[in-house]
Amino acid sequence: MPTTTTTYRNILCPVDFSAPSRAALRAAAELAVQFESRLTLLHVYQVPVLGYPEAGPGSPFRTSMAELAGRDLAEWKQEAERLARRTVATVCLEGVPWDRIAKYTQEHRPDLVVVGTHGHTGLMHVLIGSVAERVVRHAACPVLVVRETQP
Amino acid sequence: MRFARILCPVDFSEASYEAMLAAADLARAFDSLLMLVNVYQLPVPIVPRMALDPLFVGAIMKDADENLARLAREATQLGARRVESSRLEGVPWDAIVKLARDGHADVVVMGTHGRTGLRHALLGSVAERVIRHAPCPVLVIRPSSLARAK
Numbered sequence: 390m391p392t393t394t395t396t397y398r399n400i401l402c403p404v405d406f407s408a409p410s411r412a413a414l415r416a417a418a419e420l421a422v423q424f425e426s427r428l429t430l431l432h433v434y435q436v437p438v439l440g441y442p443e444a445g446p447g448s449p450f451r452t453s454m455a456e457l458a459g460r461d462l463a464e465w466k467q468e469a470e471r472l473a474r475r476t477v478a479t480v481c482l483e484g485v486p487w488d489r490i491a492k493y494t495q496e497h498r499p500d501l502v503v504v505g506t507h508g509h510t511g512l513m514h515v516l517i518g519s520v521a522e523r524v525v526r527h528a529a530c531p532v533l534v535v536r537e538t539q540p
Numbered sequence: 541m542r543f544a545r546i547l548c549p550v551d552f553s554e555a556s557y558e559a560m561l562a563a564a565d566l567a568r569a570f571d572s573l574l575m576l577v578n579v580y581q582l583p584v585p586i587v588p589r590m591a592l593d594p595l596f597v598g599a600i601m602k603d604a605d606e607n608l609a610r611l612a613r614e615a616t617q618l619g620a621r622r623v624e625s626s627r628l629e630g631v632p633w634d635a636i637v638k639l640a641r642d643g644h645a646d647v648v649v650m651g652t653h654g655r656t657g658l659r660h661a662l663l664g665s666v667a668e669r670v671i672r673h674a675p676c677p678v679l680v681i682r683p684s685s686l687a688r689a690k
Contacts, residue, residue, distance in 0.1 A: 396565075416677060419542075423569045506671070522671060525652070525680050526662035531562060533647075535677040 397424040401499035402469075403431045403490045403524065406461050409505030413535040414465065417503035418472035420533075429478040429499070430469055433489040434458040455483070487520045491527035503533045543570045547645035549577050549636045549670075552607045555651025555683035560611050561618065562681050563649040568619030575643060576611055578604050578627040579635040601627075633669035641675045649679045 402417040404410040414430070421428040436451055445451070462479050469477040482489050494502055506521035525532045548563035550556040560576065567574040580600065585591055608625040615623050628635060632654075640648050653664040663680075671678050 519672075522663070522668065525667075525671065529682065531679055531681045533677055533679045534671050536674075 397421075397426045397501040399497075399499045400424075400426045400428050400501045400503060401431060401494065401497070402428065402503045403433065403486070403520075404462075404465060404505070405432065405486070405520075406465065407505065407507070409507055409535065409537045411505070412537050413503050413505035413533075414469055415472060416533060416535045418469055420501070420503070421473040421475065426500070427478070428469060428473050428475065429480060430462065430465055431480045431482070431490060431493060432458055432462045432465075433482050433484055433486040435485060436483055451483075455481070487523035487527075490520070490524050494524075494528045494530065499530055501531050501533060502528050503535060505535050505537070507537075543646045544572050545644055545646050546572045546574045546649055547577065547636070547640050547643060547647070548574060548649045549579060549632070549639075550608070550611060551578065551580075551632075551651075551654045552604075552611075553651060553653065553655040553683075554685060555653045555681060557611070558683055559649050559651045559679075559681040560615055562679065564615040564618035564620045566647070566649065566679075567615070567621070567623075571621060572646075573622045573624065574615055574620045575639075575645070576608060576615065576623065576625040577636070577639060578608055578625075579630050579632045580604060580627060581631065582629060633666045633673070636666070636670050637673045637675070640670075645676050647677045647679055648674050649681065652680050652682045 397420055400417050400421055402414055404414060417428055420426065434454055436454055458481050462481050466477050466479045502524060504521045504524050506519060521534045525534065543566055546563050546567055548560055550560060563574055566572060582592060582597065604627050608627060612623045612625045636648065648670060650667055650670060652667050654666055657664050667680055
């Protein structure tokens with residue numbers, strides 16, 4: 390009798406506080422309940438720093454971005470804990486989102502990544518690209534791509 | 541978000557086998573209906589008077605049916621209580637998206653790569669297109685042999 394080969398012990402859910410991210414969070418929480426997994430929310434914020442000395446390390450600008458991100462993440466942690474019925478870990482990092490997320494998955498090796506997609510197609514897709522697709526390309530584990538739930 | 545209806549497109553590649561394993565696990569956990577589907581494309585005759593040898597087509601169909609039955613059996617053994625399998629001809633990504641929509645799939649579980657295509661590509665073209673156009677969440681599974689290389 391073949392045994393289960395897939396277990397989602399550790400689920401990573403990168404979030405950007407958008408509606409698709411909320412859908413991803415709900416999916417991740419649902420899976421965490423079913424598989425009794427550890428759930429981690431990851432938020433990566435990007436500080437536009439090109440040529441702006443005011444946005445350098447230790448600057449008030451950078452500090453307030455970190456604080457704002459942290460505050461939003463704390464709210465999402467509460468919601469996640471309510472849905473997943475367990476403590477949820479949070480990680481807040483600065484950097485280029487898709488790159489930072491990819492590196493995080495390579496370093497921490499979650500069993501599953503659940504990420505939202507904005508579903509841009511056509512020209513928007515070409516110009517903006519897709520963080521979700523880049524995460525899929527660079528993750529070493531299964532990735533669940535969730536779109537904003539239809540009303 | 542209930543994963544009650546799972547669509548698992550398969551092409552009998554390593555990745556799609558692993559996708560079936562993941563789909564079967566989900567089906568067991570959520571007591572879902574697991575729909576295994578093989579979308580195939582028959583080669584188009586190049587010369588107008590050339591026709592596909594019915595024996596050749598028949599052999600492909602028989603092979604697909606046997607492989608589908610094998611996957612369905614294994615999915616059942618892994619705990620998926622309701623498994624349906626079918627095959628159809630079509631452009632894979634398009635057929636999968638339509639099946640997800642018309643079949644009211646709650647999730648599509650598929651491999652990142654298929655049997656054809658470029659091994660070194662990070663994401664196969666069928667998976668990429670399904671992710672982009674599917675009406676529901678898509679769970680992509682990277683075959684172990686490629687994942688280990690990372």
